[in-house]
Amino acid sequence: MLEVKNLETGYGDVQVLWDVNLEVHKGETVALIGPNGAGKTTLLNTICGLLEPRAGAVLLEGEDLSSVPGHDRTRRGVVQIPEGRKLFSGMTVTDNLSMGAYCRRDKNEVRGDMAWAFELFPELVPLKDRPAGSLSGGQQQMCAIARGLMARPRYLLIDEMSLGVAPVIVDRLIVAIRDIQAKADMGLLIVEQDVGLALELADRGYVLETGRMVGSGRSAELLDDPRITEAYLGVA
Amino acid sequence: MRDLEFKQQEAALARNRLLAQTRNWPLMAVLVAITLLLVAAPFALGGYWMRVLTVVFIFATMAEAVNIIAGYTGYPALGNAVFFGTGAYVAAIAANELGVSLAPAIVLAGLGCVTYAVVLGLPILRLSGRYFLMATLGLMEITREVVLNLDITGGAQGQIFPSVTSDPVLANRLFYYLGFGLLLLTALATWWIQNHNIGLALRAIKFDEEAARAMGINTTVYKTAAWAVSAFFTGMGGPSTGISWPTSSQQRSTRSRPRCGCTSSTCSEERARCSVHCSAPASWSFSPSSCGPASQSSTILFLVLSSC
Amino acid sequence: MNEGLVQALVNGILLGGFYAILGVGFSLVYGVMGIINLAHASMVMIGSYLTFSLFSGIGLDPFLSIPLVAAALFVISWLVQKYLLNSLIRRGFMGMTVVSTFGLNLFLINVALLIWSADYRGVVSSYSGVAFELFGIRFPLVRIIILALSLLLTYVLWLFLIRTKTGKAIRAVSLNREAAVLMGIDVYSIYNITFGIGGALAGMAGALLSPISSITPFMGGPLLGIVFSVAVLGGLGNVSGAVIAGIVLGVAQVVGVHFIGTSWQLAISYGIFILVLLVRPQGLRGVKFVK
Numbered sequence: 001m002l003e004v005k006n007l008e009t010g011y012g013d014v015q016v017l018w019d020v021n022l023e024v025h026k027g028e029t030v031a032l033i034g035p036n037g038a039g040k041t042t043l044l045n046t047i048c049g050l051l052e053p054r055a056g057a058v059l060l061e062g063e064d065l066s067s068v069p070g071h072d073r074t075r076r077g078v079v080q081i082p083e084g085r086k087l088f089s090g091m092t093v094t095d096n097l098s099m100g101a102y103c104r105r106d107k108n109e110v111r112g113d114m115a116w117a118f119e120l121f122p123e124l125v126p127l128k129d130r131p132a133g134s135l136s137g138g139q140q141q142m143c144a145i146a147r148g149l150m151a152r153p154r155y156l157l158i159d160e161m162s163l164g165v166a167p168v169i170v171d172r173l174i175v176a177i178r179d180i181q182a183k184a185d186m187g188l189l190i191v192e193q194d195v196g197l198a199l200e201l202a203d204r205g206y207v208l209e210t211g212r213m214v215g216s217g218r219s220a221e222l223l224d225d226p227r228i229t230e231a232y233l234g235v236a
Numbered sequence: 237m238r239d240l241e242f243k244q245q246e247a248a249l250a251r252n253r254l255l256a257q258t259r260n261w262p263l264m265a266v267l268v269a270i271t272l273l274l275v276a277a278p279f280a281l282g283g284y285w286m287r288v289l290t291v292v293f294i295f296a297t298m299a300e301a302v303n304i305i306a307g308y309t310g311y312p313a314l315g316n317a318v319f320f321g322t323g324a325y326v327a328a329i330a331a332n333e334l335g336v337s338l339a340p341a342i343v344l345a346g347l348g349c350v351t352y353a354v355v356l357g358l359p360i361l362r363l364s365g366r367y368f369l370m371a372t373l374g375l376m377e378i379t380r381e382v383v384l385n386l387d388i389t390g391g392a393q394g395q396i397f398p399s400v401t402s403d404p405v406l407a408n409r410l411f412y413y414l415g416f417g418l419l420l421l422t423a424l425a426t427w428w429i430q431n432h433n434i435g436l437a438l439r440a441i442k443f444d445e446e447a448a449r450a451m452g453i454n455t456t457v458y459k460t461a462a463w464a465v466s467a468f469f470t471g472m473g474g475p476s477t478g479i480s481w482p483t484s485s486q487q488r489s490t491r492s493r494p495r496c497g498c499t500s501s502t503c504s505e506e507r508a509r510c511s512v513h514c515s516a517p518a519s520w521s522f523s524p525s526s527c528g529p530a531s532q533s534s535t536i537l538f539l540v541l542s543s544c
Numbered sequence: 545m546n547e548g549l550v551q552a553l554v555n556g557i558l559l560g561g562f563y564a565i566l567g568v569g570f571s572l573v574y575g576v577m578g579i580i581n582l583a584h585a586s587m588v589m590i591g592s593y594l595t596f597s598l599f600s601g602i603g604l605d606p607f608l609s610i611p612l613v614a615a616a617l618f619v620i621s622w623l624v625q626k627y628l629l630n631s632l633i634r635r636g637f638m639g640m641t642v643v644s645t646f647g648l649n650l651f652l653i654n655v656a657l658l659i660w661s662a663d664y665r666g667v668v669s670s671y672s673g674v675a676f677e678l679f680g681i682r683f684p685l686v687r688i689i690i691l692a693l694s695l696l697l698t699y700v701l702w703l704f705l706i707r708t709k710t711g712k713a714i715r716a717v718s719l720n721r722e723a724a725v726l727m728g729i730d731v732y733s734i735y736n737i738t739f740g741i742g743g744a745l746a747g748m749a750g751a752l753l754s755p756i757s758s759i760t761p762f763m764g765g766p767l768l769g770i771v772f773s774v775a776v777l778g779g780l781g782n783v784s785g786a787v788i789a790g791i792v793l794g795v796a797q798v799v800g801v802h803f804i805g806t807s808w809q810l811a812i813s814y815g816i817f818i819l820v821l822l823v824r825p826q827g828l829r830g831v832k833f834v835k
Binding site for chain 3: 048049102
């Protein structure tokens with residue numbers, strides 16, 4: 001279980017997160033929704049160790065990760081697919097994928113995972129040797145997801161995967177995520193502004209507003225909640 | 237975000253200023269006491285320590301001057317010692333070729349460096365931070381090479397400024413007060429800049445040049461002006477030390493410690509061999525290789541200043 | 545074309561290959577970490593002195609001492625990054641790194657003064673006078689070896705960066721530091737390795753330079769201008785760009801000297817550097833490390 005307990009984070013004088021609690025179990029998909037600027041990405045970056053919490057803790061299978069630096073958290077299976085993709089634009093698609101497996105020692109299985117990643121996104125096969133920066137937005141997002149999978153995550157955090165991607169491609173990505181859910185035993189945390197999409201994929205959801213958790217529940221319950229539908233889905 | 241940061245900084249500065257005026261009177265008292273002590277020092281100190289202090293004043297002046305362009309404006313002019321050398325050369329050449337006396341020669345040195353800074357600054361200050369840093373170091377080297385190859389500068393031998401007075405005690409005091417006065421003047425100018433609109437504009441450039449331009453600040457003018465002021469004081473520092481810096485030929489002849497210009501401790505050991513700090517400063521000389529130690533010392537001083 | 549000019553061109557190319565390896569380490573360090581290593585040329589100087597000591601002490605050929613010198617400077621630079629520069633970067637004092645390398649530069653110069661004194665030293669091997677002549681153009685053997693080794697070592701660096709896991713990690717850190725952390729790359733240990741490699745390259749350049757230059761504690765000052773020029777001309781962080789830049793610079797310098805005079809050599813190399821900066825005022829942001 002990946003657990004966030006009473007977390008507070010900020011930049012300089014500005015506090016962003018206040019007493020945030022969250023749980024992701026193995027095998028389930030959790031959505032984190034909320035408006036722009038709510039602190040969703042900040043929460044993910046704190047979980048991944050890119051930011052230090054002011055208070056509270058991130059626990060992995062019950063172990064406190066406070067003293068574990070960011071790069072070691074990836075090694076332990078907490079992997080983020082960042083917003084804006086953040087590919088290594090000057091490197092080829094294959095190189096980007098092998099960077100995803102940077103901290104793994106099991107070479108043969110890495111090869112198998114690489115094959116799986118290309119199976120998941122056959123669109124990437126002809127682009128293997130192209131620099132990642134020359135890909136279209138949708139292709140880049142596929143490359144980013146594939147790169148994240150190469151780390152063989154136990155918990156995969158996906159930040160705004162639909163941002164700046166054509167609707168057709170979003171549907172394509174949804175298929176891929178369902179594939180991942182079916183084939184790999186991992187916990188997924190999906191951060192989205194597109195609430196419909198997130199709750200469609202997830203079993204449960206959390207609602208983050210201006211740095212505080214204001215609600216949580218099963219996806220179906222959240223979709224029935226008039227406050228949610230009004231605020232995020234534009235349904236009166 | 238940046239805007240907010242900037243405003244907060246401004247507010248903090250204003251608070252500090254207020255604090256300095258009201259509650260910091262013990263600090264002011266200490267400063268006044270130190271100033272008085274330094275004014276009186278020449279009547280108690282020997283020639284050696286007076287020369288050491290003179291060099292300290294000049295280096296502090298240079299550090300303060302670098303602060304205007306590097307600290308306030310955020311343009312890391314690590315090669316600023318070029319103005320120190322240029323100033324020394326302008327003064328010495330003016331004295332030797334035109335027969336100008338010391339005081340006008342120093343002013344000429346400052347003005348010469350202003351001209352140099354403006355001519356160089358218009359193209360170079362367009363560069364962004366790190367490229368500017370490398371360019372200033374490059375300019376320092378180019379200037380040295382050009383000076384080495386010109387006839388009017390005396391090539392590798394450098395220039396000798398004509399003797400001001402034959403009395404060594406008087407000469408010591410003259411250069412001591414000259415250095416001290418220059419330091420006070422620079423500090424005063426820096427203080428003035430800091431508390432006026434120009435300082436505000438310079439800090440705006442440091443934080444976000446693009447935004448400063450959008451606010452209607454003519455950044456080219458302000459940057460160039462900042463560098464010119466910096467060059468003015470550094471340039472006047474050149475002829476005000478009253479010290480013979482080692483020429484490159486002297487550097488080579490002192491086998492074990494060629495850089496006797498850089499620290500006073502080395503010089504006390506090498507008194508016999510080295511002319512720095514040791515000869516009477518009634519006349520002084522300057523050569524292309526003299527900039528090195530000066531730039532090192534002033535930059536280190538700037539580092540100390542900026543980390544405070 | 546007159547013979548003197550052809551000879552100058554040949555000399556320029558022979559020199560330019562060396563300039564590539566001289567600048568590429570600086571360029572790599574800047575490209576990955578954004579650190580301007582003002583001590584780079586002094587590391588070259590230390591490399592030359594180590595070569596000199598190995599030569600005069602145990603009679604080791606200057607070209608055979610390259611691996612030893614490179615290893616020594618790798619260790620020194622690695623330690624500098626780990627214990628000095630990283631702690632500055634961690635606390636967000638990026639601007640202070642340049643001041644630190646400025647201080648390191650002074651430190652290395654004074655260490656050299658203490659150990660080797662200010663006397664001019666040189667490495668003169670048995671074959672240093674050998675030269676071939678072809679169509680009236682002289683090709684000194686030592687300079688040909690230097691060119692060949694410079695290009696070879698730069699090529700090895702390039703292979704390292706595009707083929708090996710560590711090399712790829714270095715490129716990844718330079719391209720996107722935050723994403724590199726998310727991949728599980730320990731950015732600071734990559735920094736250590738990168739600065740180590742930068743130092744090793746400086747050491748190699750020093751070893752290569754030792755047979756054709758007199759060695760003094762202050763030899764770094766003039767070299768730094770060439771280092772800047774190669775790095776900026778080739779695009780900071782760009783390995784193959786550095787090779788082209790080195791050769792362009794070498795030719796420009798030697799041809800310039802041919803027309804203007806030897807004493808202007810340094811002014812020419814710095815002049816080219818300033819000119820490059822002015823033509824591209826925002827700096828030449830080349831494609832990092834090529835593809």
